[in-house]
Amino acid sequence: MSDLDDGTADHAVERDGGRVRLPNWPRLMGVSLAAAYFGICPARFRSIGIRPVRIGRRVLWDRNSLDRFIDAMTGSPVTPRNTGALATAMERRFFERLKNEAEKEGRRKA
Numbered sequence: 001m002s003d004l005d006d007g008t009a010d011h012a013v014e015r016d017g018g019r020v021r022l023p024n025w026p027r028l029m030g031v032s033l034a035a036a037y038f039g040i041c042p043a044r045f046r047s048i049g050i051r052p053v054r055i056g057r058r059v060l061w062d063r064n065s066l067d068r069f070i071d072a073m074t075g076s077p078v079t080p081r082n083t084g085a086l087a088t089a090m091e092r093r094f095f096e097r098l099k100n101e102a103e104k105e106g107r108r109k110a
Helices: 031-038 042-047 063-074 080-109
Strands: 014-016 019-021 053-055 058-062
Touching (some): 058 063
16 A cells, blocks of 8 residues: 555556556545545645545545536536535535634634
């Protein structure tokens, strides 16, 4: 197993004669692979608030949800029936995260 913490070593980026080969992305990904899919570090990925899927003790992210999140952030087309619901859910999670961070900060100062 590599240094990836979620057992996805077989999907890690590989070097083939100096060229980088991207993995065949699975439908459900652990945090390290999902972060690599976004091109950011796992800590930053966790902070953006995309809701994971839990299967037993595993915490996984659905590739389709990741694609919809990026589509919404970049203004790419999203199916008309879920545009409002997606934006509302993203906004709700964002404000929940802000509230939780403010509560944690308040407890630290107290």
